[in-house]
Amino acid sequence: MTGTAQARGIPSLRSWSGVEVVLAAVLLALAGISWLLSGVLGMPEMRMGLLTGMGSAEMMSGGPAPFALFLGVWVVMMAAMMLPAITPFTIGVSRLVRVRRRRGVLPPLTLGYLLVWTAAGVVAWSVLRGFDAIGHSAASVRVGAVVLLVAGAYEFSPLKRWCLVRCRSPLALVVKHGDAVVRGRLGALRVGVHHGGYCLGCCWALMVVLLAVGAMNLVWMAVLAAVIAMEKVLPRAEIVSSALGAVLTGAGVVLLIAPGLLAPMG
Template sequence: MRLDRKALSPPLRPANLLSARQLAFAWSLMGLIALIAWVLVADQARAMGVEPGTMGMGIPLFLLLWLIMMIAMMFPSVAPVAITWARAIGRQSAGAVRAARTTQFVAGYLLAWTVFGLIAYGLLAATGAVVDDHPGAGRWIGAGAFLIAGLYQFSPLKNLCLRHCRSPMGQLVRYAGFRPVVRDLRVGAHHGAYCVGCCWGLMVVLIPLGVMNVLAMAAVAVVIFVEKLWRLGPVFSAAIGIAFFVLAVLAPFQPWLLPGLAPPQSPMPMSSVLRP
């Protein structure tokens, strides 16, 4: 009995081609959103400069800028998870519903980072007040920030969260069985919480380096991306921890390592905080 090879090969359906186009579109969209966020952050950084503390911003303005920063820094590394979830949604939902559900996932993810943004605001306000009253304390605050970040790179919680961020499919499959009410928002917030757990130590170094230091933000974003997506990410994470220990030793004697804790040279008018 002769077998027809054509009968054994699955036909190339238009739906498969559409899926490939949708996947390319999703990657392009995530990249475009991150790029726009980087442009906005760079523009604001030029207007605000690098100073200690919250630079005169209230909580609403700070959180708005913080979310733009998180979109710029985190979207490249979270894109594989978001797109994987969107593809899973695509098997069950029409285009408009899929877009709405994916938006819920992203909103949940950003919600987790917004909560951490409130903590970051408190830390910046506290360190800014200390530096204003005692300028010499900045070098020890900087050394402490690098030390904390370095120690966290080797902590069990960091390793747990990094494992989840590198292989999140187990959690995504578990959430697929949950009731559909705000499920996508919960999935995004849950993954975002793991992401915060993985990356908060890296964000702490922005206190000495400058929360509006674009080069520092870009470096942290690259570290996050490599940690999560490179096959040697855990080894790379340990190397970054060692680098932070070195910076902690150098910080008290090298003020140029602490631009985010240097007292401002002249006050900046609040009218220039946000450009129209």
């Protein structure tokens, strides 16, 4: 970790206490379990998307049961992808609130974060049903290309940078909401929701890309999780965002011009 990271409230790895190491290990273990569950729960219909060939529409039919199943799988996916990325943030918050002698704030903090992504799953369900209605054809590839173009453009947007700065800095969040954390678990839950909101602002476009290539495709999940982690942890996150934006935009342009590269033949 650099001095810049410490200025954001994220302590150097070399300075982590034994308790902080255990906390990080717990978060990463939960992420590992979530990855395993993602592999077990992954339905064929959710391993494919607009750009990779839609699966059966049976799972995407209306009704509470398919929706509940999707939402449960979605939360597991988000835990798998996001918990490693927020581990440095959580350690930073732990150290910053420790001086206020407040215990038990980290579970509701993480819960608040996951609640935001659970709410995002409701929107993701509607998007996925829309994608499923399109099917897989040259037209669907063009729709997927537009998704890539929008996601790529968003990586260069001021809103993305604004959310990313706040998502990366536990110091700014605790300075603003520290009193709420100290007052109790409800306050910590609210801070987790705030942090989740900033993270959603950073990553919503990438999640739509994931839906377009296959929400439960473990390879694409791993690629996007690695990118998200780099954006949150590396000192020059804007370089990662710009490179990602260029790749997504380039891929979108290519598929918009030549959808036959991915559309079914014949």
